[in-house]
Structures are given as structure tokens and as C-alpha cells.
Amino acid sequence: MTHKTLVQIAKDLAAGKYSSREITQDIIADIKARDAVYNSFISLSEDLALGQADAADARIKVGNADILTGVPFAHKDLFCTQGHTTTAASKMLANFVPPYESTVGQRLLSAGAVCVGKTNMDEFAMGSSNESSFFGAVKNPWDLNAVPGGSSGGSAAAVAAGLVPAATGTDTGGSIRQPASFCNLTGIKPTYGRVSRFGIIAYASSLDQAGPMCQTAEDAAIMLNAMAGFDEQDSTSVQQETPDFTAELNLPLHGLKVGLPKEFFGPGLNPQVAECIMAAVKEIEKLGAQIIDISLPNLELSIPAYYVIAPSEASSNLSRFDGVRYGYRCDKPENLMDLYCRTRAEGFGTEVKRRIMVGTYALSEGYYDAYYVKAQRIRRLIKDDFARALSQVDVIMGPVAPTPAFDLGSNTKDPVAMYLEDIYTLSANMAGIPAMSAPAGFVNGRPVGLHIMGNYFAEAKLLNIAHQYQQVTDWHLQTPTSNNVPVSNQEKGA
Amino acid sequence: MALENADIEKIAVLARLQVTPSETNDYANSISSILSLMDQMQLVNTDGVEPLSNPHDATQRLRKDEVTCDNQREAFIAIAPATEDGLYLVPKVID
Numbered sequence: 321m322t323h324k325t326l327v328q329i330a331k332d333l334a335a336g337k338y339s340s341r342e343i344t345q346d347i348i349a350d351i352k353a354r355d356a357v358y359n360s361f362i363s364l365s366e367d368l369a370l371g372q373a374d375a376a377d378a379r380i381k382v383g384n385a386d387i388l389t390g391v392p393f394a395h396k397d398l399f400c401t402q403g404h405t406t407t408a409a410s411k412m413l414a415n416f417v418p419p420y421e422s423t424v425g426q427r428l429l430s431a432g433a434v435c436v437g438k439t440n441m442d443e444f445a446m447g448s449s450n451e452s453s454f455f456g457a458v459k460n461p462w463d464l465n466a467v468p469g470g471s472s473g474g475s476a477a478a479v480a481a482g483l484v485p486a487a488t489g490t491d492t493g494g495s496i497r498q499p500a501s502f503c504n505l506t507g508i509k510p511t512y513g514r515v516s517r518f519g520i521i522a523y524a525s526s527l528d529q530a531g532p533m534c535q536t537a538e539d540a541a542i543m544l545n546a547m548a549g550f551d552e553q554d555s556t557s558v559q560q561e562t563p564d565f566t567a568e569l570n571l572p573l574h575g576l577k578v579g580l581p582k583e584f585f586g587p588g589l590n591p592q593v594a595e596c597i598m599a600a601v602k603e604i605e606k607l608g609a610q611i612i613d614i615s616l617p618n619l620e621l622s623i624p625a626y627y628v629i630a631p632s633e634a635s636s637n638l639s640r641f642d643g644v645r646y647g648y649r650c651d652k653p654e655n656l657m658d659l660y661c662r663t664r665a666e667g668f669g670t671e672v673k674r675r676i677m678v679g680t681y682a683l684s685e686g687y688y689d690a691y692y693v694k695a696q697r698i699r700r701l702i703k704d705d706f707a708r709a710l711s712q713v714d715v716i717m718g719p720v721a722p723t724p725a726f727d728l729g730s731n732t733k734d735p736v737a738m739y740l741e742d743i744y745t746l747s748a749n750m751a752g753i754p755a756m757s758a759p760a761g762f763v764n765g766r767p768v769g770l771h772i773m774g775n776y777f778a779e780a781k782l783l784n785i786a787h788q789y790q791q792v793t794d795w796h797l798q799t800p801t802s803n804n805v806p807v808s809n810q811e812k813g814a
Numbered sequence: 815m816a817l818e819n820a821d822i823e824k825i826a827v828l829a830r831l832q833v834t835p836s837e838t839n840d841y842a843n844s845i846s847s848i849l850s851l852m853d854q855m856q857l858v859n860t861d862g863v864e865p866l867s868n869p870h871d872a873t874q875r876l877r878k879d880e881v882t883c884d885n886q887r888e889a890f891i892a893i894a895p896a897t898e899d900g901l902y903l904v905p906k907v908i909d
Contacts, residue, residue, distance in 0.1 A: 665833065681817075735848060
């Protein structure tokens with residue numbers, strides 16, 4: 321099945337080429353055989369998956385199948401799965417079996433999709449390299465010395481390696497887009513509130529959004545169709561009509577206005593990445609788009625403001641891990657304070673503790689206005705920048721990350737260096753707008769993603785652009801195992 | 815702004831995290847450099863800019879005050895680390 325798309329698998333299932341049980345078994349066997357190298361999975365849910373596959377086969381047999389019925393996928397291990405461990409890649413939740421299913425998970429199950437397992441990630445989604453996982457780092461299938469990106473690094477590596485056709489991810493500051501960029505995938509972070517957060521372990525609630533990570537824009541649109549929708553159980557879910565995200569895929573791009581913010585092409589950007597992005601923009605221009613220079617003047621402030629707001633919300637969200645109701649509990653607590661302090665010290669990893677402390681400090685008496693409220697004011701400046709830009713252009717393009725995937729271990733000693741890697745992705749979460757990454761080339765064998773951002777609820781437009789781009793390019797079809805892996809754009813003549 | 819070890823110890827208590835002396839040192843260094851990154855914010859004039867807490871400027875949606883799901887006490891107690899007779903156990907709080 322390696323590297324078959326969701327669409328191809330759906331067609332094969334409909335044609336009776338194989339059953340859902342057969343492909344589910346194949347995929348699980350393949351993960352068992354090959355994933356030791358990548359470490360992209362934390363757990364497999366074989367029994368549950370085969371039950372779901374049998375139910376899907378029954379649906380297909382009676383002609384009651386949806387497009388995703390019987391199609392296997394993997395969940396980032398941040399989505400609660402009823403009856404199957406959900407760890408957030410933390411020792412704190414290493415044995416946590418949720419008594420309920422996330423809304424996204426429930427929606428995918430209702431569509432008949434088959435969840436084969438849970439993917440590795442940065443602990444509690446806090447990281448940009450998947451190196452903060454309690455279950456070990458994930459390796460990038462394109463280059464085993466490179467990180468897959470984070471925090472949804474396991475999802476990215478699993479799809480890139482051809483272990484599963486698609487996976488869910490979450491994006492609080494780039495955690496879908498950056499690993500998609502590093503692993504040559506198509507991943508989309510929808511508008512804030514488009515996809516329910518219910519049952520997804522919270523990191524920073526005003527920024528968190530879930531979305532799909534796939535091989536093509538068409539697959540991403542199909543996954544998003546199943547994932548999105550208003551949910552009574554998420555108080556920030558938006559009451560908006562959910563369109564068919566596949567409906568606009570084939571629209572021509574003629575007349576599209578594309579903004580290139582000069583701040584996305586500053587001195588910090590790797591020149592070879594810049595070349596890939598400009599080549600992609602040229603391609604979009606050839607499809608009829610008009611390219612316009614724009615400015616997002618407060619972009620750089622997104623880093624300090626994000627790294628106040630996200631840890632502040634995290635310190636509040638993660639206060640629930642107290643060793644009392646679920647999750648890890650320290651041995652022989654002497655008193656209640658000891659129970660809390662030791663449980664949390666032993667259960668959380670270094671980066672999670674650091675962010676909890678930063679957030680606790682930013683919210684503490686005497687510092688709240690200078691840090692938290694100040695960051696929220698800057699957040700509005702960033703939102704206003706996008707509003708101004710998106711009144712002149714339809715979409716904004718640029719790089720997803722300043723470099724291709726960096727080497728494992730290269731940024732782990734210095735948290736600030738790691739935070740600076742998020743420069744291009746944080747602002748979309750701050751503003752709440754949809755944004756995606758689509759494969760756009762390679763630098764020294766490591767993939768580069770094109771960042772496409774749009775106005776609120778414009779996911780269909782973004783997917784349309786990525787799909788049209790994928791009709792005239794073949795970057796998204798490259799796989800780490802294909803013989804013709806281009807070392808750079810030049811070698812491919814692009 | 816640079817934090818001293820004493821600041822980290824105070825924050826750790828507020829955050830309910832036990833930290834060892836060597837960790838305290840490491841956190842003082844790394845959190846100080848994070849705070850100096852954050853200090854960039856102070857260079858920007860934000861007078862008159864309203865804080866943004868929800869990207870859509872939305873306020874909390876309230877639901878009707880009615881029962882919407884069954885009692886799942888057994889399911890929730892089953893995943894707790896220490897319980898007795900359907901109650902969560904914690905170290906003695908009141909003498």
C-alpha cells in the first residue's frame with residue numbers, strides 16, 4: 321500500500337480490490353516491520369482497528385460507504401481515543417486510557433475511517449522538532465539525521481514513510497505546517513474554531529486547532545470534510561456552515577491575488593529555501609495569479625507574544641495534572657503539596673516544566689500586565705496586520721520555516737534558538753486564520769514547504785491553490801524511497 | 815530580565831513543581847534568556863490597543879442548564895491512580 325493516497329485506497333476499496341480488514345492488517349504489519357527506524361508511532365490499536373475495519377467492510381458491502389469508509393489513518397497521540405491509551409507523549413499520561421473519544425475522532429469513526437494507532441509528538445505538543453517526547457525522538461524519513469519537525473512529527477514521519485496514507489495533527493504555533501514542510505506533506509491548520517478541540521489534550525486553548533496531514537491537497541480536503549464542523553462541546557467552536565472543502569479544488573487560479581510579505585523573506589531565511597519558494601510562486605503566477613508585495617510589520621513580535629500567551633495558557637491547562645484523578649501519581653506522597661509537586665516534577669519533561677514556569681511567571685501578580693496583557697495587545701496588532709493585508713490580496717505566501725529540517729540534537733540545548741524557528745508560522749495562530757504547507761522542492765535532499773495563508777474560513781481557497789499547484793508540479797509525489805529523489809531544485813531543472 | 819535562583823524557587827512553588835538545586839540553576843538561565851526575548855515587546859507602543867484573547871473576538875457561548883449526558887462515575891473512577899469506595903484518595907489534608 322506504500323504511498324497510496326486516501327483517494328486511491330477509497331477507489332480500491334469500492335472496486336473490491338481488497339477489503340478494509342486486509343489493508344488494515346497490511347498497514348499494521350508494515351508499521352511493525354519498518355517503524356523501529358523512525359519511531360513515528362507510540363502505540364498501535366490493532367484490535368480496535370480490525371473491529372472498525374470489519375464494520376467498514378460491512379458498510380461497503382451494503383452500499384452504505386462514505387469516501388473514508390474503511391480507509392486507515394493514524395491519530396496524533398493528543399486525540400483522546402476511547403479505550404486506547406492517549407499519552408500526549410508524556411510520562412504523565414503514559415497509562416492514560418480515555419473514557420471518551422474526541423469529537424474529531426468520533427467524526428472520523430462515523431465516516432468509517434479506521435484508526436490504526438497513535439503517533440509520536442513533542443510532549444504535550446510543546447516543541448518544533450519532536451525531540452521532547454517521553455517516547456524518544458522521531459527521525460525524518462527523508463534523512464535519518466534530521467528532525468521530522470514538531471510537534472506533529474510522528475504524524476508527519478508516518479505519512480512520509482508511507483506507513484499510513486494520512487494522519488491527524490494539531491497546530492498551536494505551526495505544529496502541522498512545519499512538520500509537513502520538513503517531510504514533504506500537505507497539511508492544513510484550519511481557521512480557529514473550525515475543528516472541535518473537544519477531546520484533544522489542551523496546550524494553549526486560544527491557539528490550538530486540529531487538521532489533517534496528507535500526501536495531496538485533495539486528500540487533505542477529504543479529511544477536513546470529515547473533521548470540521550460546529551461542536552456544542554467546544555465553547556470556542558464557531559457556528560459557521562461547513563462547506564465541502566473539495567468543491568473548489570478544480571477552480572482556475574486566474575485573477576488570484578497573492579501577497580508576498582517582505583518580512584517573510586528577510587535575512588534569517590535560508591537562500592536555497594527562498595529559491596524554492598520563489599520558484600513555486602512563479603509557478604502559481606503562471607497559473608494566472610497576480611503577485612503583489614505586501615508587509616506584515618509586526619511579524620517579528622509574534623515570537624515574544626506567542627511565547628508569553630501559549631505558556632500562560634499551558635500553565636493554566638496543565639494545572640489539571642495533579643496526580644489525583646488520572647495520569648501519573650508519585651510514590652508515597654507525604655502530604656497534598658508533596659503529591660502535587662512530586663507528581664508534576666516526575667511526570668512532566670524539561671520543556672513542559674519550563675513552559676509551565678514561564679506561563680506561571682507571566683500570569684503572576686505584578687507581571688500580568690507587563691507580559692500577558694501586553695502580549696494580547698500585540699496579538700491584536702498582528703491580527704490587524706493580516707486584516708490590512710488580506711484586504712489587498714486573496715492569499716499570502718512565503719516559506720513555512722526559515723530552513724529545511726535541521727539535524728537531530730542541533731537546537732535542544734537552547735530553547736530560544738528553537739523558538740526562533742517558528743517565526744513564519746506563529747502569526748497565523750495568533751490571528752486565527754487558516755494556513756497550510758504544500759511540498760515545493762528540496763534543499764540537499766530535505767523537503768521545503770510553501771506556506772499559503774488566507775482569510776478566515778478560506779480553507780477551500782487554500783486547498784484549491786495547493787491542488788492546482790499539484791496539478792503542474794510533482795514535488796508532492798516524491799517519496800523518500802523513490803529512486804529519483806532530487807537533491808535540489810537545480811538538479812531537477814525547476 | 816534576569817531571574818535569580820530564588821525567583822525560580824518561588825515560581826516552582828506557584829506552579830506546583832518540585833525542582834532540584836541543579837535544575838533551578840538551569841531554569842534560571844534558560845528562563846532568563848526567554849524573558850529577554852519577551853522584553854522586545856516592551857519596545858512597542860500599544861497604548862489604546864485592546865487586548866485580543868479570542869481570534870474572533872468571540873465571547874463564551876453558554877449552553878442551556880440541562881443534563882446532556884449520563885453519569886459516568888464508574889468510568890472516571892476506574893482511571894484514577896488511587897480510589898476507595900468510589901472516592902478519590904489524597905493524603906490527609908485535615909487533622
